[in-house]
Amino acid sequence: MPDELEVRERKILELLMQGPKTAQELADRLLVSRRTILRDLPSLEEKLKNRGIFLVKKAGKGLELRGPDSAIENLSKELSKKAPSEDRLPAKERQILVLLNLIEKKGIEKLYTFARELRVTEATISYDLDQLEGILGKYELKIIRKPGLGVFLEGEEKNKRALLADLIYEQFNETELIELLKSRFGGKNAREEDSGDIIDEVKLRLLKFIEKDLINDIEEVLREITEKFEIKLADSAFAGLLVHIVLSVARLKKGEKITMDKNILATLEITREFQIARALGERMKEQGIFEIPEEELGYITMHLLGAKLREKEGFDEIFYFINDDEALKMAEEIFINAGKILQKEIHKDDKAVKDLALHLKPAIARLRLKMDIRNPLLFQLKEKYSGLMEICKRAVEPLENKLLIKFPESEIGFIAMHVGAAVERMKRDKKYSVILVCPTGIGSS
Incomplete structure (x- = not known):
């Protein structure tokens, strides 16, 4: 049922029924990152609208449920009943666990094994594998299905490690990861620390990779x-x-x-x-x-x-592969391409072009050496500036063909920040021609 509330969505609503909560407060209570909560909100808002309830963001207070008393009461009754999926993981978490299983296993794994472990049907696991194929394509990894035998993950070890590292950074933000390493797990067992919360099965599984x-x-x-x-x-x-x-x-x-x-x-x-x-x-x-x-x-x-x-x-x-002049020409080309789509002459902003050139030189070195590029603001950029991200993705295509490299989303995000800054600066610097009309002349003087 598409409108059915996921386990974490139900927990978020149970907390909001007690009163307004900020995204960080919800994250702390559910032992997940703030980014995870923000990622869940759009789907939750849609489901609430279908129930006649709105999720209102109040400055200084956080998120609050608003709606007719009857709708709030119906929601309260719904939350008090055990949902059919209450004892199962949300789809996103389940798919990550399937992925981690595939990375961990060397041989062929039967769908039945996944289904039994995650308490779902084999058809659900098959659907999960379909969803994962899109993610794996970015890492040049592929799920191979052998009818009657099972599935396994095909691809180079370095790409499997890159995927694992990204999953770790997705579940533990940089601050959490540093604290985790500094405290050496704080002397606690991960299971003790996260006990009782099914959402954290993903984190617990990932911690097994970090002995x-x-x-x-x-x-x-x-x-x-x-x-x-x-x-x-x-x-x-x-x-x-x-x-x-x-x-x-x-x-x-x-x-x-x-x-x-x-x-x-x-x-x-x-x-x-x-x-x-x-x-x-x-x-x-x-x-x-x-x-x-x-x-x-x-x-x-x-x-x-x-x-x-x-x-x-x-x-x-x-290791730079390009010199300063080449970097400048590439930056200008990106601004010209983006400007054509935006219908703005942003390439005339010398400061923006020079700033992007300074960024491009080391960025292209990292890409040519196949180093990771992490952008801590990527989630916010995709959420708030998806249109600008798409424009920049198109703007760098000629450069990708010329350099024979692919700009990842994280790098597109950095370029979008430079382009966005140029657009904002153009708005501030715009001059207007006006005529001042005054019947007496006193106002104009």
């Missing part, structure tokens, strides 16, 4: 090496590198192999960052953690280079 003891051992080695080589990493960069290494070692221990283009690896091997990665690998071997292969050292090197790119200092010019 507690492995984090402690690798964190000590990583801190030792960064201090020895006097590397200054922001908390977010350190957390990202730590998560990458822990995931890598966990996957390597399970026999999963990773490969890297030989030319890229050869280029990385001449850098200081590769020597740091090698020192890190040697120390991990000495500590009995794991022996890191050369290809994996290459990916660790990329993370270290990525941190340098963010800091914009001491980065070797050989």
Whole structure:
């Protein structure tokens, strides 16, 4: 039933029936991120409208339910009854668990196994797999279905790791992740911390990929090496590198192999960052953690280079691929393309073009080296400026064909911020021609 309330939606409404709540208060009570709550609201608002109730946002108070007393009373009765899906996971969470199962398993898995574990029918699992195919395409991964046997995930190990990392960052925002690593799980068992809330099965499953003891051992080695080589990493960069290494070692221990283009690896091997990665690998071997292969050292090197790119200092010019003039021309081309769609001459904004050029040079380096680009504002940009995002996606297409690279949504988001700033500046700077008419002349004087 399309109008049926999901488990988390029911919990949100139960809290709102007690009085107004902010998105952050709801997130804290349900042990999810604020972003997750905001993502659920549009669907919930639609379902409430069908029940004659509106979700009102009140400044300083948060979200509040408004509607006739009879509609509120009917909702209260509905919430008091156990829903048919009360003992099941919401569709989004269930699909992520199916995905994590596929990443974890090496062989073919029967649909019946998924159905039994998640308490749904095989037809529901089949539907979930259809929904997941769109997500997996972005990572060059594919679900292979063998009639009568089951399903398995096909694709390179590096893409599976990229997907895993993105799922971790989606469920734990950067602040939560840093706190999680700093506290080393706060000395608590994840199950104890999140007990009683079915929504957090996804988080619990993801935490299994980040072994507690492995984090402690690798964190000590990583801190030792960064201090020895006097590397200054922001908390977010350190957390990202730590998560990458822990995931890598966990996957390597399970026999999963990773490969890297030989030319890229050869280029990385001449850098200081590769020597740091090698020192890190040697120390991990000495500590009995794991022996890191050369290809994996290459990916660790990329993370270290990525941190340098963010800091914009001491980065070797050989990795930039384009010079300042080329970056300027590319930025201008993007503004011209976007301006044609917007019917605005935003390419005449020299400051905006230069700012985008400064951003493009390291961004293209990251894309060519196949490094991750994370945009913490992506969800808000997609929600509030989807039209501008689509315009920028079209504006970079000629550049993608020229450079033979694909701009991910996260990078499109950054470009949209530059284009949006130019549009806003144009609005402020616009001059108007006016005629002042006054019958006596006193007002005009």
